[in-house]
Amino acid sequence: MEATFHDLKDKVVIISGGANGIGASMVKAFTAQGAQVCFCDVDVVAAESVCAGNDRQPLFRKVDLLKERQVNSWIAAVAKTHGRIDVLINNAACDPRIPLNDMSVHDWDTLIARNLRSCFLTSRAANEHMPKGSSIINFSSITFHNAPPEMTAYVASKGGIISFTRSLARELGPKGIRVNTISPGWIMTDRQLKQFVTPKIKRMLRERQCIATLLQPREIANVAVFLASSLSSAVTGQEILADRGWQHS
Ligand SMILES: NC(=O)c1ccc[n+]([C@@H]2O[C@H](COP(=O)([O-])OP(=O)(O)OC[C@H]3O[C@@H](n4cnc5c(N)ncnc54)[C@H](O)[C@@H]3O)[C@@H](O)[C@H]2O)c1
Numbered sequence: 001m002e003a004t005f006h007d008l009k010d011k012v013v014i015i016s017g018g019a020n021g022i023g024a025s026m027v028k029a030f031t032a033q034g035a036q037v038c039f040c041d042v043d044v045v046a047a048e049s050v051c052a053g054n055d056r057q058p059l060f061r062k063v064d065l066l067k068e069r070q071v072n073s074w075i076a077a078v079a080k081t082h083g084r085i086d087v088l089i090n091n092a093a094c095d096p097r098i099p100l101n102d103m104s105v106h107d108w109d110t111l112i113a114r115n116l117r118s119c120f121l122t123s124r125a126a127n128e129h130m131p132k133g134s135s136i137i138n139f140s141s142i143t144f145h146n147a148p149p150e151m152t153a154y155v156a157s158k159g160g161i162i163s164f165t166r167s168l169a170r171e172l173g174p175k176g177i178r179v180n181t182i183s184p185g186w187i188m189t190d191r192q193l194k195q196f197v198t199p200k201i202k203r204m205l206r207e208r209q210c211i212a213t214l215l216q217p218r219e220i221a222n223v224a225v226f227l228a229s230s231l232s233s234a235v236t237g238q239e240i241l242a243d244r245g246w247q248h249s
Pocket of ligand 1: 018019022043066093094095140185189
């Protein structure tokens with residue numbers, strides 16, 4: 001049983017990429033807090049299953065974050081329906097492994113647009129509807145710190161997220177809006193387990209994390225719940241590295 005953050009009840013929370021992985025866990029965690037959750041994704045089948053498994057009726061809309069008009073229209077519709085937006089979570093991203101010499105300009109530009117420009121688009125569209133006490137949560141990554149090979153565009157986009165967060169926190173601070181980054185360690189989502197996490201990687205994580213237990217998506221959702229709640233009112237412009245101490249090793 002997770003803790004209850006009473007101030008999140010009835011808050012309007014919007015989540016990008018809520019159909020899978022950490023995003024789907026956040027849809028569950030915020031609806032469990034009694035928040036009104038609106039999420040977008042391009043994966044309609046997975047999004048429908050997230051909604052079907054949740055009797056608190058999260059609202060899904062198909063939005064491609066690469067498309068400025070779709071982003072603007074989604075956020076305007078949420079604001080019109082609910083009258084405000086209390087929490088914006090910029091979670092959607094992609095993390096392909098592409099060696100430098102195989103990466104086209106199109107690959108690079110699309111990845112940066114999906115992972116970084118999308119956060120600018122949602123934040124620009126949402127902030128006008130966000131009252132004092134609201135919170136924006138962006139997603140960076142442990143890879144910004146440990147810099148694995150064949151992920152140059154991804155790691156660059158995640159470094160950009162941390163810089164974007166710092167500047168946006170300063171710009172929106174006068175409106176009483178906090179902006180923070182969560183950098184997850186290696187999280188055992190279905191996709192990571194299917195595509196990348198081998199027994200060797202599990203062994204490496206267990207050795208290098210301060211606490212060996214592998215990280216689950218709901219644990220990152222819990223960090224987002226904390227950053228959305230007024231219990232974290234002292235925290236803005238910051239990065240929380242939720243990696244069970246891996247980077248510390
Ligand atoms: N899983 C990890 O180990 C890990 C580690 C570090 C950082 N992160 C970060 O955490 C966040 C969530 O990661 P995850 O592993 O749960 O991802 P995921 O791939 O499981 O889910 C991402 C979701 O975003 C959606 N999406 C992608 N592009 C989109 C677009 N253009 N428009 C709308 N939706 C789109 C996908 O369809 C998917 O449902 C990401 O920002 C990721 O970089 C994850």
